[in-house]
Amino acid sequence: MEEYLFKDYKHRLNALDEDIRKLVLKYAEEFYVQDKCTKPEAIDRAIAKAEMERRKL
Numbered sequence: 001m002e003e004y005l006f007k008d009y010k011h012r013l014n015a016l017d018e019d020i021r022k023l024v025l026k027y028a029e030e031f032y033v034q035d036k037c038t039k040p041e042a043i044d045r046a047i048a049k050a051e052m053e054r055r056k057l
Helices: 007-013 018-034 039-054
Strands: none
Touching: 007 018, 007 039, 018 039
């Protein structure tokens, strides 16, 4: 469902590594559904969370 939900943001997701992209889609769906964020906000928050997790911050 994640990929379909955020298909309009494919251009942003394609710039990410495959592993990070999977995490971003997972987190974005969680933010969108649970926190009732907008799609752009969910993507932004998910990218930040995945990148921070990758860098162990």
